[in-house]
Amino acid sequence: MPEAIDNKGKKYNRTMLITVLLIGTFCTVLNQTILATAFPALMKAFSISTSTVQWLTTGFLMVNGIMIPVSAWLANRFNSKWLYISAMIIFEVGTILAWISPSYAVLLAGRLVQAVGVGISMPLLQNIMLSIFPSNQRGSAMGMAGVVIGVAPAIGPTLSGWVIDSFQWRDLFGMIVPIVALVIILAIFYMKPVIKTSKPKLxxxxxxxxxxxxxxxxxxxxxxxxxxxxxxxxxxxxxxxxxxxxxxxxxxxxxxxxFLQLKVFLSKDFTIATILSSVVMVAMVGVEMIVPLYLQIIHGMSALDSGLTLLPGALMMAVMSPITGRAFDRIGAKRLSIAGLFLLTVGTFPFLMITRDTPIIYIVLLYALRLFGISMVMMPATTAGMNALPANLISHGTAVNNTVRQVASSIGTAVLVSVLSNVTKNQMPSNDLLKQAPLEYRSRTFMATMSGYRAAFWIAIAFSIIALIIAFFLKNGIVYSNKKTVKASTSLKNQNISQEERA
Missing domain, CATH: 4.10.860 (DNA Excision Repair, Uvrb; Chain A)
Incomplete structure (x- = not known):
C-alpha cells in the first residue's frame, strides 16, 4: 500500500484515522434504531401517545435523509478533518440534549440535532474510505465501513432492550456521550484533510x-x-x-x-449498482421490521428477546462484511452479488411457511442466512458503483447512492407494513362471529394475522428476485486483479477532463 499522505503533502497514520472514523460513525449510525424498544418507557415518562413518540424515529430519519444530499457540497467545500469533527460535535450536542431532556420537546430537538451530525458523518465515512485507498483495495475498505453502516442499526433494538430492562432510558444517550467525546479529541490529532476541496457556491x-x-x-x-x-x-x-x-x-x-451532480447516472455501472443496493435495502429493512413483530405478537416474546433473536444475524453481517470486501477486490461484484442474492431469496422463502409453532432457532438461522447473503451484496455493489466514477465525482456518487437507499428504505417499510395491515384487515372475521363462536373467531383472527405476515414475506421475496435479476447486469469483474484499477465510463472521464481544462 502506498504511503499515506494528506492534501498538504504530510504523512499521517492511516490506521488511526480509520479507527477514529469507524468508532465515531458507529455511534452515530447506531442511533437510527436505538430507540426501537424504548418507546413504551418514553410514552410513560412523558405521558405521550404512540403517534407522538414515533416522531423520535420518523423525525430523525427525515432530517438524516435531508442532510445526505447536502453532504456532497459540504465534502467538496470544507476540509474533511474539520468537517468530520464538526459533524461529531453537532451529534454530541444532540446526544447531550437528549440525555438531559426535561421534556419531550427537548428530547425531540436533541434527536433532530443528532440527525444533522449523522447525515454528514455517514456519507463522509464512505468518501474518505474511497479517497485514501486505491480502487483495487476499496472492497476491503468498504467492507470495514459495511460493518458500521450495516451492523450498528441491526444491534440497536437488542442494545435498547437490554438498557431499558437494566437501567433507565436516559442511559441510551448517556453511554454514548463519553465515547463521542473521546472520538472528537482523537480526531483533532489523527483526522487529516484527505479529500480535495474547491469553493463551489451553495x-x-x-x-x-x-x-x-x-x-x-x-x-x-x-x-x-x-x-x-x-x-x-x-x-x-x-x-x-x-x-x-x-x-x-x-x-x-x-x-x-x-448542487448535486446527477450526471453520475451517465455511468451505467454506477446506475445498476445503485439500483441493486437500493432494492436489497428494501428487502432487508422490511423484513428487519416484520420479523420482530411476528416474534412479539405471535410468539409473545418481549422486545429484548425478539432483539436477541435477530442479533446472530447482525453478528454474521459484522463478520462477513470485511471478508466479502476482500473477495470483491479479487473477483469483483457480479459473482458475489448473484451468490448473495440467491442465499437471500432461499433464506426468505421458508418464512412463507412459519406458524405459531415454528421453533425460534429456525427463525434465528433463516434470518442469519438472509443477512449473510446481504453482506455479499450491499457494500460490494456500492463499491463497484463508486469505482466506475472519476475521483472528483465520488462525493456526489456517495450522496446520490445514500439518498436513493434512504428513500428505498422508507418505501420498503411502507409497502410491507401496508401489505401486512391490509391483508390482515381484509381477512379478519366479523364481530358477529365473536358472540356466536368465540373459539372460531380467535382461530380465524390468528389465520388472518398469519396471512398478513405471509403476504409481506411474498413482497420481500419479490424484491429479492428483482435484485437477483439486476445482479446479472453488473459487469463481470469490474475489478480485474489487484494490479489493475477501474476505468471510469467514457462520458464521465471526458467530462472530468473538460472540467480540468476549463479550470
Whole structure:
C-alpha cells in the first residue's frame, strides 16, 4: 500500500484515522434504531401517545435523509478533518440534549440535532474510505465501513432492550456521550484533510427544493404505517415530495455547476449498482421490521428477546462484511452479488411457511442466512458503483447512492407494513362471529394475522428476485486483479477532463 499522505503533502497514520472514523460513525449510525424498544418507557415518562413518540424515529430519519444530499457540497467545500469533527460535535450536542431532556420537546430537538451530525458523518465515512485507498483495495475498505453502516442499526433494538430492562432510558444517550467525546479529541490529532476541496457556491434554491422534496417524501412513506395509503396527509406529502424532487432534478440538470451532480447516472455501472443496493435495502429493512413483530405478537416474546433473536444475524453481517470486501477486490461484484442474492431469496422463502409453532432457532438461522447473503451484496455493489466514477465525482456518487437507499428504505417499510395491515384487515372475521363462536373467531383472527405476515414475506421475496435479476447486469469483474484499477465510463472521464481544462 502506498504511503499515506494528506492534501498538504504530510504523512499521517492511516490506521488511526480509520479507527477514529469507524468508532465515531458507529455511534452515530447506531442511533437510527436505538430507540426501537424504548418507546413504551418514553410514552410513560412523558405521558405521550404512540403517534407522538414515533416522531423520535420518523423525525430523525427525515432530517438524516435531508442532510445526505447536502453532504456532497459540504465534502467538496470544507476540509474533511474539520468537517468530520464538526459533524461529531453537532451529534454530541444532540446526544447531550437528549440525555438531559426535561421534556419531550427537548428530547425531540436533541434527536433532530443528532440527525444533522449523522447525515454528514455517514456519507463522509464512505468518501474518505474511497479517497485514501486505491480502487483495487476499496472492497476491503468498504467492507470495514459495511460493518458500521450495516451492523450498528441491526444491534440497536437488542442494545435498547437490554438498557431499558437494566437501567433507565436516559442511559441510551448517556453511554454514548463519553465515547463521542473521546472520538472528537482523537480526531483533532489523527483526522487529516484527505479529500480535495474547491469553493463551489451553495445554491439556496437547490437546497430548498432538496429539503422540501426529500423531507416530504420521507415523511409521507413513514406515515403510511399509521394512516394508510388513502390518507390525505400521506397523499399530499408524497405529491409535494415528488413535485419538489422533480424541480430539484430539473435545476441540477440546467445548472453549470450543480448542487448535486446527477450526471453520475451517465455511468451505467454506477446506475445498476445503485439500483441493486437500493432494492436489497428494501428487502432487508422490511423484513428487519416484520420479523420482530411476528416474534412479539405471535410468539409473545418481549422486545429484548425478539432483539436477541435477530442479533446472530447482525453478528454474521459484522463478520462477513470485511471478508466479502476482500473477495470483491479479487473477483469483483457480479459473482458475489448473484451468490448473495440467491442465499437471500432461499433464506426468505421458508418464512412463507412459519406458524405459531415454528421453533425460534429456525427463525434465528433463516434470518442469519438472509443477512449473510446481504453482506455479499450491499457494500460490494456500492463499491463497484463508486469505482466506475472519476475521483472528483465520488462525493456526489456517495450522496446520490445514500439518498436513493434512504428513500428505498422508507418505501420498503411502507409497502410491507401496508401489505401486512391490509391483508390482515381484509381477512379478519366479523364481530358477529365473536358472540356466536368465540373459539372460531380467535382461530380465524390468528389465520388472518398469519396471512398478513405471509403476504409481506411474498413482497420481500419479490424484491429479492428483482435484485437477483439486476445482479446479472453488473459487469463481470469490474475489478480485474489487484494490479489493475477501474476505468471510469467514457462520458464521465471526458467530462472530468473538460472540467480540468476549463479550470
Amino acid at each position: 445554491d439556496w434554491l437547490s437546497l430548498s427544493f432538496s429539503t422540501i422534496g426529500f423531507g416530504s417524501l420521507l415523511y409521507g412513506f413513514s406515515s403510511v404505517g399509521d394512516n394508510g395509503w388513502t390518507s390525505r396527509t400521506v397523499l399530499a406529502t408524497l405529491i409535494v415530495g415528488v413535485v419538489f424532487i422533480i424541480l430539484f432534478i430539473w435545476r441540477q440538470i440546467k445548472m453549470e455547476k450543480p
